[in-house]
Amino acid sequence: MAQSRLRSSHKEAPPELRLSNGPTRRTVLAGGSATLLGGLAMSAARAQVDPGRLRRAAVVIGVDRTNRLPLLKGAASGARDMERFLLREGFDPVVPLIDDSGKDIVTVDVFNAVAALVAPGNLDQLLIYFSGHGFMHGFSDHWILSGAPYNSGETVAVKESAELARFCGIPNVVFISDACRVPTTNTALERIAGGYKIFPASGAYLRNKVDFFFGTAPGRPAFETAEESAANHKGVFTEAFLHTFRAPWDDMIVTLDNGQEIIPNRRMEKFLLSETQVRAEKANIILQQEPQIDVVTQVDHIFIGRHIPMSLGPGRPGPSPPPEIVPARRFVRSALSEIAEFTASDAMGNQNGKLYPPGGAANRVFAVAQAEEQIYLRAVRDRADPFFAAPGVTVEGAGIASVTAPAGVALDPPEPLDMGRTAVAANLNTALAATILLTLESGFALPLAVLRDQAAHVTVEGDAVVDIRYTPLAGTERAEVFQANRDEIETLRSAVGAAVVESTFLFGGSAERDSAEDPAESLGARFAELAPFDPTLALYAAYALDAAQRDALVASVARTSAEALGVQLFDLVLLSGRGPNGLRLPEGLVPFCPAFRPGWSVVRAHDIPQPAPVRAAMPFLTDSPWSVFAPEGARILKTAIENGELP
Secondary structure, three states: OOOEEEEEOOOOOOHHHOEOOOOOOOOOEEOOEEOHHHHHOOOOOHHHOOHHHOOEEEEEEEOOOOEOOOOOOOHHHHHHHHHHHHHHOOOOOEEEEEHHHOOOOOHHHHHHHHHHHHOOOOOOEEEEEEEOOEEEEOOEEEEEOOOOEOOOOOEEEHHHHHHHHOOOOOOEEEEEEEOOOOEEOOHHHHOOOOOEOOOOOOOOOOOOEEEEEEOOOOOOOOEEEEEOOOOOOEEHHHHHHHHOOOOOOHHHOEEOOOOOEEEEHHHOHHHHHHHHHHHHHHHOOOOOOOOEEEOOOOOOOOEEEEOOOOOOOOOOOOOOOOOOOOOHHHHHHHHHHHHHOOOHHHHHOOOOOOOOOOOOHHHHHHHHHOOOOOOOOOOOOOOOOOOOOOOEEEEEOOOEEEEEOOOOOEEOOOEEOHHHEEEEEEEOOOOOEEEEEEEEOOOOEEEEEEEOOEEEEEEEEOOEEEEEEEEEOOOOHHHHHHHHOHHHHHHHHHHHHHHHHOOOOOOOOOOOOOOOOOHHHHHHHHHHHHOOOOHHHHHHHHHHHHHOOOHHHHHHHHHHHHHHHOOOEHHHHHHHOOEOOEOOOOOOOEOOOOOEOOHHHHHHHOOOOOOHHHHHHHHHEOOOOEOOEOHHHHHHHHHHHHOOOOO
């Protein structure tokens, strides 16, 4: 028998082109009739769903050949397998955009295919599948089509496209991506202006649900198997995904009144985590490929396929039981979920009167996360942030070249502190908040909100800002409460910050909840309560809840934060402002642009107007978790602040 070997879709190419292994319901009315799932989603039991009546369509993209990247051998064949599966499941039409016919796959063809399916407004479900080369840029996945990277415009911005998909009027949109998610070192791709958006801008702002099936974790490659005797190579994740419907575990199957067995979207995660890893390990004992599944449709009548049992020959085993595979980042995510389940009232009811129960899940987050190379946790007892008597910022891990403030804000000279930190105090005069530009010795710069009753603490690693936190000023009532609960607050925000960097801070997605407890509800209430102590936690909560598409909770966090601080933070208004009248940003937000890097995907998706200097600086955003501009963009913003063009 030919020996199995593995081929990665992230493969060595010429140096200048290498992809790096770097750090990481609406009810729709059309012609007077409502879509089936849209009408059922509010009240119908799952057994009432008739798969034969569902109106479902798909666009299937498979790209083996790109311009100057290594040739893949399993992307097109995997796309053909997916096409056949979807046709069998009643998706009609299934639009194949696959390069095995020799035709280049270009962005405009993908957009036109998607737009044609969206326009009638009569679909219950739309599925977008991609297999090919991919990378991450600005915390957004990008799919590489035939003309890239020579033509950097021939990439699909997945997050921006998914953001528009949330408002397209189709009750359930599904993205399936079997592609690498490593950062790019390709100079032709690093300066892309956000990639191509393949969903039309509807302007309706009435939201539907979008589910994600990513074949690998952020920052990691995806692989394809290659057997010498096989006619086709196969993507590990695509094969695992299709196998879900042939040999699922018993608790994944839901039986309809008509006797058909379906596999709901929300019940697939654990199987895919296991099956993908098992397949990878069979080919290479040291290989790890961990999918990321974020399913927000927490009902059993939303599904992609039926259970069609595979034919088992003599001696062939049936479905394997769930193995004990607990990848570290999954453990972190699980532990954070446990933290979220503590409600504010529960915590306040503890006999020690603390805001947070000691030990338990939070300590497990520390124990696991400290072993992960890409997670940035700090032992606060050893590196405690000092209390300050005035607003300002402390920087750790990098020197300060300059700090630029708008008119009316006075800055003290940088003051060296212990452990290589530097502090800058700010006098806001009558203002409650202002945006300063913090330029590091490397020339990279960070727009930062300075708040009247808070001191900011910024941690830098390399050219990336990996952590921002705020502490109440000394002598204030908030400082006294903060100090009394410091251990618990520091534990929570360090763990959450680490999870954000690893893209594991996601709640309400694929968790298969059977109880009435809603971790997202507890999370929103808990973090909203924390906004007066550290506004960063409000941002973390809002982004996590937005990823879970919990819009009411996002709005609650934003409202509570604004009431507590007296100012509106740009990111919170951005995430909570998408309403029936479209997204309109008021003046006076701090900072003057998204503070957290994923916010730029929302800005780009909706073409939200930005001040001219910010638009000019946008191409120079880096892949830092927080918004950091390369020197070219830093100079643009610095000049604009000095000239009074930015508040």
